[in-house]
Amino acid sequence: MDPRLITAVIVVVGVPAVLVGYIVATEQLLRLAPERVKPRIRPWLWLLPAFAFLFVFLVYPTIRTFIYSLQNSAGTEWVGLRNYFWFFGSSGALDALLNNVIWVVLLTGLVLGFGVLIAVLVDRVRYESVAKSVIFLPLAISGTAASVIWLFMFSYQPPGVAQTGTLNAIVTSVGVAPVTYLQTSAFRFNTIMLIIVMAWMWTGFGMVIISAALKGINPELLEAARVDGASEWQVFRRITFPLLGPTLAVVSTTVTITALKAFDIVYVMTNGAYNTNVIANEMWQEMFNFGNFAHGSAVAIVLMVAIIPVMAFNIQRFRAQEAIR
């Protein structure tokens, strides 16, 4: 039999059967236990699969990675914080860190700015759902596919030859020399271009959440201000915007974490060349290009430490929101 067919059967029938079978089997097993003990054992049997997965795939590896980050690359001796000193002393790693800071600031700014602008504007047109779908669409596709799309946008041909990339065709049509978007590192121009690709993907995320919050604002509040003679801008600036505050906080923390973890677009479009490297790609290179697991582990821990406060804030906010609902 074709091995693919066997895999397909496992995928469609076997996996669900095992999962349902597990929980049914635990109940059969509990029949053997005395009635009084059952409710005390049962919860742990229901939790066991989740805890096993969480331990093996998140808890254990994190502890292990932390230990590796304190050892030499062969894992034979303790080196204290030497791998962290390497990180904060290596120009390559610091460069990646700087790029991540630019990613965080610019991506958050673009997603919030365009998110608010579009959410406010589409609220006032009749083709709102179509407009939202168009903006939201790029979020459904992979960073890899988005990178391919934008490689065509950024495509460069030498001056004098017909430009095949959309952006350079526009640029040259107004008489400017074609631009090497991904190779020009002055003022981090190429990093900014990569961030634009990510912003193109993530603006829909900001827009959808901000738009939901906008619809939740009591229209009488806005109407009252207008009757009192407030201009549209004043209504937005003094009432709508402050009310959006908590929503904007959730969007920006989520986007911040996304920016810190940025990998696909950089890996596919430049692979970190021309000063576009980021932490996640730096870690990949330490692991697979240089085989230095100690350095790679230190980079991963730095990334986690950067994420912890943002995520803690995010969970707190999210819990507050759930409580209101």
Add this chain to the structure above:
Amino acid sequence: MTSVAAARPAARSYAGAFRRRLGTLPKHVVVIGLMVLWLVPTIGLFVNSFRPAAAVQSSGWWTFLIHPSQLTLSNYRYVLAQGGLLPAFVNSLFITIPATIIPLFVAAFAAYAFAWMKFPAKNVLFVAVVGLLVVPLQTTFIPILQLYGTFGLNGQFLALWLAHTGYGLPFAVYLLRNFMGSLPSEVFESAEIDGASPVTAFFRLALPMSVPAIAALAIFQFLFVWNDLLVALIYVGATNPDNAPLTVILANLVSSLGSGWWYLAAAAFIAMSVPLAVFFALQRYFVRGIVSGSVKG
């Protein structure tokens, strides 16, 4: 805005209506301008995927308006037959379906226990599970690679199913517990009085009543796994290209093709086809999933 304007009698005059129409023009220009801006990159790729190699290399996608007859399906025929896209497409399905089903079930079991069963240290354990959201996948790669190495799992589909289950669980447990916890308690109490076992209550009551949350989670996890490059690259792409999903094949095409990217466009569109289908078919659930997924990042 319109209701206020309509209240003024003068606004009913023809000139007033015209001025009002004109006043709304900038907003339409901006909205439609942004829509065009967002669509052009994708349309450009879409058109290029139907243009012959020579045309893609010598002229922009917009020239198809002048030469519409040049459009061809040959790129798609080529990638599917020789580019290795068809097996990669099947691989993506084989990876994504179980990597969506397993975490959903495992999370639903745990969420049900957290919501409706009594056991010591319940809240502490739940906070610990949610707290694992801070772990970036990067911190787990090296130890899990070594673990998989000892069990010979690197390069297997199973490696990705298990890893994605572990990675997806904190958020899935969190969301499902909150949803199941908000279901009316009378339902479960009366089921217990009627002598229904927790297994029956779970499959007959808790699961069907949680469909909105499960649907949103399923779409979210499905797209996350289907679109994932990093995890697939680490556990499968590097060791067993035969099992690599579309994202890995696509990323390899970019680096290996250099300037001959003409069939890259077709390959990218094949990779995008499933997310786009999910998007158009289940947009409402999808949006809900993304909105509720905002904590995951």
